[in-house]
Amino acid sequence: MxxxxxxxxxxxxxxxxxxxxxxxxxxxxxxxxxxxxxxxxxxxxxxxxxxxxxxxxxxxxxxxxxxxxxxxxxxxxxxxxxxxxxxxxxxxxxxxxxxxxxxxxxxxxxxxxxxxxxxxxxxxxxxxxxxxxxxxxxxxxxxxxxxxxxDLFERVPQLFDEFPQRYNNITPDKISYGMLIKSYCDSGKPEKAMEIMRDMEVKGVEVTIIAFTTILGSLYKNGLVDEAESLWIEMVNKGCDLDNTVYNVRLMNAAKESPERVKELMEEMSSVGLKPDTVSYNYLMTAYCVKGMMSEAKKVYEGLEQPNAATFRTLIFHLCINGLYDQGLTVFKKSAIVHKIPDFKTCKHLTEGLVKNNRMEDARGVARIVKKKFPPRLVTEWKKLEEKLGLYSKGNAAAVSSSSQTREVLDQEREDDV
DNA sequence: CTAGGGTTAG
Structure with missing residues (x-):
């Protein structure tokens, strides 16, 4: 919701x-x-x-x-x-x-x-x-x-039409236009965003790299790959100051193709003087994940200096999909220590998988961390899941203490609280 | 002293 x-x-x-x-x-x-x-x-x-x-x-x-x-x-x-x-x-x-x-x-x-x-x-x-x-x-x-x-995309064009007229000190600038473009992209109308872009060129408003990136990402997401590629060529020809984010958007699309394509683009990034960042490597990791090459994906993760929340979410999710709950648990613990545990659905997957494999103690360990880290509303939701999984039902009730592994995580938490 | 808008959902 x-x-x-x-x-x-x-x-x-x-x-x-x-x-x-x-x-x-x-x-x-x-x-x-x-x-x-x-x-x-x-x-x-x-x-x-x-x-x-x-x-x-x-x-x-x-x-x-x-x-x-x-x-x-x-x-x-x-x-x-x-x-x-x-x-x-x-x-x-x-x-x-x-x-x-x-x-x-x-x-x-x-x-x-x-x-x-x-x-x-x-x-x-x-x-x-x-x-x-x-x-x-x-x-x-x-x-x-x-x-x-x-999320009121449709109101942005409306404000754009009305407010500059109503208030004479308001003249939309390149950033206002950038947000108008984003509103169309968010409502799944990249063509409309392209129109605004052309309009800006006519009016002499600079189309920034950020506006280009917004449209490029939207074209890819809507499956308009050819249009995206020609926009990219246009950007390059215009001498746009390419940056990591715009390359990352291209990597997002490349990740759907193959890990090789992602690596190729990352090399191109380096050759133009950009340094692939965590987001870039996340796409490489994702590309391995979707091909089911989990050990390759894990290698990418292990090479990361600063894995972010999306790194953990993506990797843990795919480890679970591949039935590698044990590895998922290890990565999950790591995510908890750095305060970047995955979303509800991923935690649910992991816990269910552990239960399915009779790893009740580990499942409860995950549950304890989740309840500590999730906002109250989700904790309520989570407790319903525990009930459904019989996490604390009799027979399991004997071992209320969490496994030693997850206890380490919670001990670390307490230190942080001081 | 000039901000503010763009990338990861399986």
């Missing part, structure tokens, strides 16, 4: 916001914003996230890192459908004198977008006159971003 749908459901149930103070405890000791960020990344519990954020929010710090910390906090709250808390948190920033600067206010608009609360984002945008904040393309772009993150 998307967070925007959850939000709509929430709206039907509640009409007023509640304060956040009654529900949170102060986090002991002030910490720096960068410390807060690294703590926030590890924490899923929305109350802990709020407490960490509050303990850092009063320190003098760069707007960029405080924005990031706020967005992390908002995302944690959103996962638990704590929309009134999100509102209270974001609205509390209106007391900051910086609210009169457009960049600061735009950050708040974007944060609402992170929680799929587009109506709140819009309300903040409309309040700008009252707050005395100038309104230019900066806040307009923030509003478009909030719209995209709220």
């Amino acid at each position: 998307t967070s925007s749908r959850l939000y709509l459901r929430f709206l039907r149930r509640f009409s007023t916001a509640t304060g956040i103070d009654s529900q949170t405890t102060a986090y002991p000791g002030a910490i720096t914003m960068s410390k807060a960020k690294s703590k926030l990344r590890k924490v899923q519990d929305p109350d802990k996230a709020l407490a960490i954020y509050k303990s850092a929010s009063n320190n003098s710090t760069s707007p960029l890192s405080s924005r990031y910390a706020m967005e992390l906090t908002v995302q944690r709250l959103a996962k638990s459908q704590r929309f009134s808390d999100i509102e209270a948190l974001i609205e509390s920033h209106k007391n900051n004198p910086k609210i009169k600067t457009e960049t600061f206010l735009s950050t708040l608009i974007r944060s609402y977008g992170r929680a799929s609360m587009f109506d709140h984002a819009m309300k903040m945008f409309e309040e700008m006159d009252k707050l005395g904040t100038p309104r230019t393309v900066v806040s307009f772009n923030a509003l478009l971003a909030a719209c995209l993150h709220s």
